[in-house]
Structures are given as C-alpha cells and as structure tokens.
Amino acid sequence: MPIRVKSRRPVSQGDRGVSPHWVHYDSELPDISHDDTFREVVKKLSIYIADVVYLPSTFEQLRTTVAGDCLRTLVDHISAKVTNPAIVNALLALRWHYGTASDDKGTGEARANACEIVAWRFLTRLSEREAVEFCLYEIPEPNDGMNGNRDDLEAHPEQCESDESTALLGSPSIPPMDERADCHRTGTQKRSQLLQSLSKLTMSMYADSDDEVDENDPTAPFINLNALEIAAIADAKRFLSQHVVQKIITGIWSGEIMFWDRLSVHSEKKPRFYNAHTADPFSRLRVPKYLKAYEVMFFGTFLFLYYAVLIEQNRYAITPLEILLYIWFAAFFYDEVSEYIDAGSIFYAADVWNLFDMIMIAIGIVFAAMRFVGLYSEDYTLVDIAFDVLSLEALFMVPRICSILSLSPYWGTLIPCLKEMGKDFVKFMVLVVILYLGFLTTFSLVGRETFTFPHMAMIVTKIFFGSSYVGFDIMEDIDPIFGPPLMLIFVTLSSILLMGSLTGMLSNSFSRVISHAREEYLYVYSVYVLEASTSNRLTHFYPPFNLLALVIFRPLRLFLPSNDKFRRARIILLKATHAPVVGAIKLYELITSKWAPNDGFDTFRGPRRGTMKGNSMHPPAVGSRRPDIPSARPRSQDVIQKPSSTPARSQVTEDDATDAPSNVEVRISELSNKIDRLTALVTSMQSGAGTETVRS
The missing domain is CATH 1.20.5 (Single alpha-helices involved in coiled-coils or other helix-helix interfaces)
Known part of the structure; x- marks a missing residue:
C-alpha cells in the first residue's frame, strides 16, 4: 500500500471552517522498488517533490524550518524502505532539472535545493562504504537492467576507448561499433540533452503508463554517469562539499578508490578499493595525486627550456634546446586538446587554470609562426619580435607551475573570490569607459589646438589612476573658460564617486563570495578529481610521451580497424615509456606507507598486511549490510559491490552541517x-x- 505523509498548503479563499493559514492533505511517498529503472525512479521522485515543495523557499529554510518536514519524511522513507542503487543519481538529476528550468515563481530553485538536501541527508544515514557504493554507482544501459552488466564492453573493449576521445562527464552509453562517432559529444551538448530529456520526463510525470511518454528514453544521456559526475553537471556544490562526499573524492584523489585496476585488453572500468597486492602497478598512473605531481614536473621542465631559449636567443638558427621547447609545446597542446575532448567545454572551463593553458598555447603558436617566417624570409626584425612575444609566456607559465597551491584550502578559497571580483570589475568598467569616452571627446575637441588626441587620452588615464594634480595643472591650457569647471567635475567624479563606488562594490563582492568560497573551491577540486580519474580511456599517456602515441597510432587508425591487437599495442607502448614513472610512484608509496598517519580514510582502503586477523579485514562499519571483502579474494571481487536489496541501514545521526566537526569542536x-x-x-x-x- 502506498505510504502517505501529512503536508500543509495555504488555505484558499473558498475554504471554510479550517485553520486561517494551513490545511492538511495527504501526499503519497514514492514507492520505489529495488528493480525500478533509473527513469522510473526519477519519475516517482519528481511527483513527490513537485507535490510537497510548492512555495519559494531558500536552502536554509528547507534545511532548518518546518518547510522541510516533508523532506525529512522522505529521507526517513528512502533510508528505511528504498534500496534502489540509483536513488542518489535520480535525486541529483532532478536537482539539475529544477535548477535549470525557467520558473518565475521561484519554486524551481526550491525544488532543486530540496533534491540536493535529500540526497546528502540520505548519505549521512549510510556507512562510509555504502556511501561509496551509492555515489559511484553508474547508470547502466536499459537493456542491462539494474545490475549494470557490461557484456558489450567485455566483448568489444576497444569501443570508445580506442578512439581516445571519449567524453568524460558527458559520455553517452557505449555505442555499437558503427556508431563510435557518438563518443565525440562534448559536455555542452550533453548539458543541452539533459535539459530537454528531463523536461520531457517531468512534464509527463503524471502519465499513467510509459506508453504516453516519448518512445525514446529521456534519461539516456545519464547512462554510464555516476552520482558524483551528475552532481558536477548539476552544480550541486553543497552536496559535493559535504564531509561524507569529500571523503569519497579525497579517496579517489589519493588512489584508495580507483576505476581501473589493471591494464589489459579486457579490462573493465569499475569503482574498486585499491589492493596493492592484486592491482597492476601501472594503474597508479591514473591517480589524480600523481597526475598533478607529474604536471608540476612537466611545467618545471617547460620553464627551464623556456628560460634557456630566451637566454640563448639565437637569431639565425634553431638550436637543440629550441627544438625541445617545440616538442614540449606540441605535447602540451595535444594534452590540452585531449583533456578538452574528454571533459567538454563546461568542465574544462570550470578550472580557471585552463584559461592560462589556452593563452600559453596561443602565445606559443604566434611565436613559432613568427620565428619560422622570420628565418625563412631572413627578416631578423620579425625574429626579434617573435622572441619578445615569447617573453610574454612567463606571465602565465610561472603562475601555472604554482597552480598546485590552488588545491590547498587557503589558496583554493581565494581563487573563487578573485574570479567573482574580476567579473564585477569588468562589469563596472563598462560604465567607466562610457563616462571617460564622453569626457575624452569633450577635452580633445575643446583643447584641440594644444593637445593631440593620444596626449589627451594619456592625461585622462593618469587622472583615473590617481594623478589628479595633472588635471589641475593643464585645465587652463585646455580652455580658459570650459577647462576648469569640466576638469573639476571630471576629477571629482573619478577620485570620489567612481573609485569609491568601485572599492565598495569589490568589498561587497568579496564579502559575498567568501562565505561560499569553500563550496566553490571544493567544486573545482571535485571536478578536477573526476576529470582525472573517471575517464573511459584505459591508456592515458603523460606528455611528452603522448606524442609517441599520436605519431605511431593515429596514422594506423586510418587503415586498421580498432581491435584487441591495436589496444594491446597501446598498452605495451604505455608500459615501455612510463616504467620509470611507475617505479618512482611505487617507491614513494613504499616509503610513505611506513609512517603514513591515520587520516580518516582507513575504511576506504583495501586489505593491508598486518591489519587483519587471518584472511579478514578490519571489522565492518556499524550497520554494514554485507561482510567485508577478505584479502584472499580474486581481483574481480575487489570491485565495489552494488547496493544490495537488504533494507538495513547504519543508524547514523543526520548531519545538517556542511562541514564535519573539527578536532577542536570534538574536544569542546x-x-x-x-x-x-x-x-x-x-x-x-x-x-x-x-x-x-x-x-x-
């Protein structure tokens, strides 16, 4: 029987004999079974959310006041009764839909907040390993059922991966062999498809049967996406900043949770707990922490070659160091193109450092073109200009090396603040330019006999940057009659009104953004981790080794079909070129494992020698619905299991706070x-x- 929950609506004018403010009615809680498809889960949840959230409400109102009572009831219901593994995915998909749908009444944003609140409150009721299972569960293809079997991937593992252009957070379902071109969809196309699909789904949510819905599955774009990827698409920044979610993301960052455990032709992408005794050492190349460390070393070498070429500055010939610089530029450019294709424009633009990368690539292309043209035509003036253009690279390359600081909480919190302040500054400068063009035109025409237009433009610019005395010194030279009053107005407007307004606006922008800067920082950090770890590529070449794969395999792909031999060749080349990198990683892990502190991620780690009794791991978390994985299991059993149908849940107190309590708070x-x-x-x-x- 359907479960009903009491809710309250405002009383209409036609109601008589009831409370002057509220009237009770019954809402059916969604009856979601374990075998319901993702489409059915989204449909049932949307009916309930649209029924109980009907007034504009802020996030805090839904979280702390009686306006969110129905959400608490829903959380209690799905925690006790619902075991469908796609429940978190469905809630975050609805959060995206309601957040992007146009709604003049403001109820769309309230419903989006409601879905986000329910999603992370549900996770707080689970043990840590169960939270990992729900967050990393990928929506299977419709014909695979809820078990998510990947028979097609096992039969044709080269599909999409072999193209090396699979979209990461915007990847559709694994296509048949004759439809591999679909793998090139970008994140922007995916976002447009999601909006259209979810709109069609929720518009038909009151249909009695699926026959009345569009024959094409409107949730198809979500196939092969996990809950964290959907949260990134949905801009669910509060969800991603929750402590339980950040523990999962940090586990992926450090390599304790991984998606590829071995490099072989028939490898399958699945979330796994890292087991050092069974995993392929080359799988550590996909750990985001090591990717970032190698990136810093790559840019360090890049900077060394850059300085060497500029110091040598051979005008008449291309030196070996300059050839190496061109190789580094080409590898960097190809790596950025691959990253853009993988992530799509939305997620690529989410990282502010990618803007620096694009500018660096543009400067490198301009330098190379001017350098080659100048040498070919023996125009050494053009060659000198080319080196001057290359000198601009340091403005972006030096900060790019220090981009690793943005992963720290302190520096990473400041970057979103500076980004938003920059946006407000650009908007304000539009008004400044309009006013200055008017005064510049007037001053140029009035004082045309004394000052040229470039000279007057420089004077106006100096006044804007605080040199007010310059205006007072020349105001009579401009014109004895109109010069003094106009200059007095201009100086007053610049020094007091405009500069004071700009300072106050930037101060307010900083205060406004700093309160949510941590969420912005964790969002960018989460997107980077997901981009670096959940790609559908099996073989990922570090630069400059990616140029070898480009030179060797791209021409062959024009003549040879993608098959097991082709994929095996890529794996052999990867192991041959990256063996020193893997050796350095294993040495680092061996050294750090001897005095690694207890960082709170022990429950995310796989079996460890010396921490087990017999063949079993440490005791399972309280309320766990399954026994932990024994250390002697084969590799396939290290996969994170799908959420089971057992309704038991860990009795964890619901945490409404965004952050977990600190050590000081716990001691207090x-x-x-x-x-x-x-x-x-x-x-x-x-x-x-x-x-x-x-x-x-």
Missing part, C-alpha cells in the same frame, strides 16, 4: 560532557550531604 564537546557529569556528581553529593545533616 567532550569537555562539556565531562563538566555536565561532574556537575551532576557534585549535585548528588551535596544532596546526599544535606540529607545526612537533616537526619542528624
């Missing part, structure tokens, strides 16, 4: 409890002493 709480117990003990002793006094 412990001290408060001890003080309370001590106070109670003293009170009982005093009452006992008073009783003895009365008796005596």
Whole structure:
C-alpha cells in the first residue's frame, strides 16, 4: 500500500471552517522498488517533490524550518524502505532539472535545493562504504537492467576507448561499433540533452503508463554517469562539499578508490578499493595525486627550456634546446586538446587554470609562426619580435607551475573570490569607459589646438589612476573658460564617486563570495578529481610521451580497424615509456606507507598486511549490510559491490552541517560532557550531604 505523509498548503479563499493559514492533505511517498529503472525512479521522485515543495523557499529554510518536514519524511522513507542503487543519481538529476528550468515563481530553485538536501541527508544515514557504493554507482544501459552488466564492453573493449576521445562527464552509453562517432559529444551538448530529456520526463510525470511518454528514453544521456559526475553537471556544490562526499573524492584523489585496476585488453572500468597486492602497478598512473605531481614536473621542465631559449636567443638558427621547447609545446597542446575532448567545454572551463593553458598555447603558436617566417624570409626584425612575444609566456607559465597551491584550502578559497571580483570589475568598467569616452571627446575637441588626441587620452588615464594634480595643472591650457569647471567635475567624479563606488562594490563582492568560497573551491577540486580519474580511456599517456602515441597510432587508425591487437599495442607502448614513472610512484608509496598517519580514510582502503586477523579485514562499519571483502579474494571481487536489496541501514545521526566537526569542536564537546557529569556528581553529593545533616 502506498505510504502517505501529512503536508500543509495555504488555505484558499473558498475554504471554510479550517485553520486561517494551513490545511492538511495527504501526499503519497514514492514507492520505489529495488528493480525500478533509473527513469522510473526519477519519475516517482519528481511527483513527490513537485507535490510537497510548492512555495519559494531558500536552502536554509528547507534545511532548518518546518518547510522541510516533508523532506525529512522522505529521507526517513528512502533510508528505511528504498534500496534502489540509483536513488542518489535520480535525486541529483532532478536537482539539475529544477535548477535549470525557467520558473518565475521561484519554486524551481526550491525544488532543486530540496533534491540536493535529500540526497546528502540520505548519505549521512549510510556507512562510509555504502556511501561509496551509492555515489559511484553508474547508470547502466536499459537493456542491462539494474545490475549494470557490461557484456558489450567485455566483448568489444576497444569501443570508445580506442578512439581516445571519449567524453568524460558527458559520455553517452557505449555505442555499437558503427556508431563510435557518438563518443565525440562534448559536455555542452550533453548539458543541452539533459535539459530537454528531463523536461520531457517531468512534464509527463503524471502519465499513467510509459506508453504516453516519448518512445525514446529521456534519461539516456545519464547512462554510464555516476552520482558524483551528475552532481558536477548539476552544480550541486553543497552536496559535493559535504564531509561524507569529500571523503569519497579525497579517496579517489589519493588512489584508495580507483576505476581501473589493471591494464589489459579486457579490462573493465569499475569503482574498486585499491589492493596493492592484486592491482597492476601501472594503474597508479591514473591517480589524480600523481597526475598533478607529474604536471608540476612537466611545467618545471617547460620553464627551464623556456628560460634557456630566451637566454640563448639565437637569431639565425634553431638550436637543440629550441627544438625541445617545440616538442614540449606540441605535447602540451595535444594534452590540452585531449583533456578538452574528454571533459567538454563546461568542465574544462570550470578550472580557471585552463584559461592560462589556452593563452600559453596561443602565445606559443604566434611565436613559432613568427620565428619560422622570420628565418625563412631572413627578416631578423620579425625574429626579434617573435622572441619578445615569447617573453610574454612567463606571465602565465610561472603562475601555472604554482597552480598546485590552488588545491590547498587557503589558496583554493581565494581563487573563487578573485574570479567573482574580476567579473564585477569588468562589469563596472563598462560604465567607466562610457563616462571617460564622453569626457575624452569633450577635452580633445575643446583643447584641440594644444593637445593631440593620444596626449589627451594619456592625461585622462593618469587622472583615473590617481594623478589628479595633472588635471589641475593643464585645465587652463585646455580652455580658459570650459577647462576648469569640466576638469573639476571630471576629477571629482573619478577620485570620489567612481573609485569609491568601485572599492565598495569589490568589498561587497568579496564579502559575498567568501562565505561560499569553500563550496566553490571544493567544486573545482571535485571536478578536477573526476576529470582525472573517471575517464573511459584505459591508456592515458603523460606528455611528452603522448606524442609517441599520436605519431605511431593515429596514422594506423586510418587503415586498421580498432581491435584487441591495436589496444594491446597501446598498452605495451604505455608500459615501455612510463616504467620509470611507475617505479618512482611505487617507491614513494613504499616509503610513505611506513609512517603514513591515520587520516580518516582507513575504511576506504583495501586489505593491508598486518591489519587483519587471518584472511579478514578490519571489522565492518556499524550497520554494514554485507561482510567485508577478505584479502584472499580474486581481483574481480575487489570491485565495489552494488547496493544490495537488504533494507538495513547504519543508524547514523543526520548531519545538517556542511562541514564535519573539527578536532577542536570534538574536544569542546567532550569537555562539556565531562563538566555536565561532574556537575551532576557534585549535585548528588551535596544532596546526599544535606540529607545526612537533616537526619542528624
């Protein structure tokens, strides 16, 4: 029988004999079974969310006031009754739909917030490993059912991967062999498809049967996406900043959770807990932490070659160091193109450092073109200009090397603030330019006999940057009659009104953004981790080794079909070129494992020698619905299991806070409890002493 929940709506004018503000009605909680498809889960949830969230409400109102009572009821219901593995995916997909749908009443944003709240509250009811299972569950193809079998991938593992252009967060389902061109869809195309698909789905959510819905599955663009990828698409920044979600993302960052455990022709992409004794050492090349470390070393070498070429600056011939610089430029350019195709424009633009990369590539192309043309035509003036253009590269290359600081909480929090302040500054400068063009035109025409237009433009610019005395010195030279009053107005407008307004606006922008800067930082960090780890590529070549794959395999692909031999050849080349990198990674892990601190991610780690009794791992988390994986299991069993149909849940207190309590807060709480117990003990002793006094 369907479960009903009491909700409240405002009373209409036609209601009589009821409360003057609210009237009760019954809403059916979604009846979601374990075998329901993703499309059915989205449809049932959308009916309930649209029914109970009907007024504009802020995120905090839904989280803390009675406006969110129905959401708490829904969380209780799905925690106790629902075991469908796609429940979190469906909630975040609806969050994306309601957040992008145009709604003048403001209910769309309220419903989007409601879906996000329900999604992360549901995760707080689970153990850590169960949260990993739900967050990394990928929507299977419709014909695969909810078990997500990948028979086609096992039969044709080269599909999409062999093209080396598979979209990451915007990848559709694995296509048949004659439709591999679909793998080239970008994130922007995916976002447009998601909007159209979810709109068709929720518009028909009250249909009695699936026959009334469009014959094409409107949820097809979500196939092969996990909940974290959908959250990134949906801009669910509060969800991604939750402590339980960040533990998963940090586990992926450090390589404790991985998607490829071995490099072979028939490897399958699945989320797994890392097992050092069974995993292929070359699978560590996909760990985001090591990718970032290698990126810093690559840019360090890039900067060394850059300085060497500029210091040598041979005008008449191309030196070996310059050839190496061109190779680094080409490898960098090809790596950026591959990253853009993988991630799509939306996620590529989410990282502010990618803007630096594009500018660096543009400067390199201009330098190379001017250098070659100048040498070919023996125009050494053009060659000198080319080196001057190359000198601009340092403005972006030096900060790019230091981009690793953006992954730290302090520096990563400042970057979103500076980004938003820059946007506001550009908007404000539009007004400044309009006003300055008017005054510049007037001053140029009035003082045309004394000052040229470029000279006057420079004077106006100096006044804007604070040199007000320049205007007072020349105001009579411009014109004895109109010059002084116009200059007085202009200086007052520039120094007091415009600069004061700009300072106040930027200060307000900083204060506004800094309160949400942590969410912005964690969002960018999460997107980077997902981009670096969940790609459908099996073989990922580091630059400059990617040029070898480009030179060797791209021409062959024009003549040879993608097959097992082709994929095996790529794997052999990867192992041959990246063996030193893998050796350095294993040495680092061997050294750090001896004194690795307890960082709170022990529950995400695979079996470890010395931490088990017999063949079993440490005891499972409280409320876990399955026994932990024994260390002697074969490699295929290290895969993170799909959420089972057992309805048991860990009884974890719901955490409404965005951040987990810090160590100081935990210690304060412990001290408060001890003080309370001590106070109670003293009170009982005093009452006992008073009783003895009365008796005596």
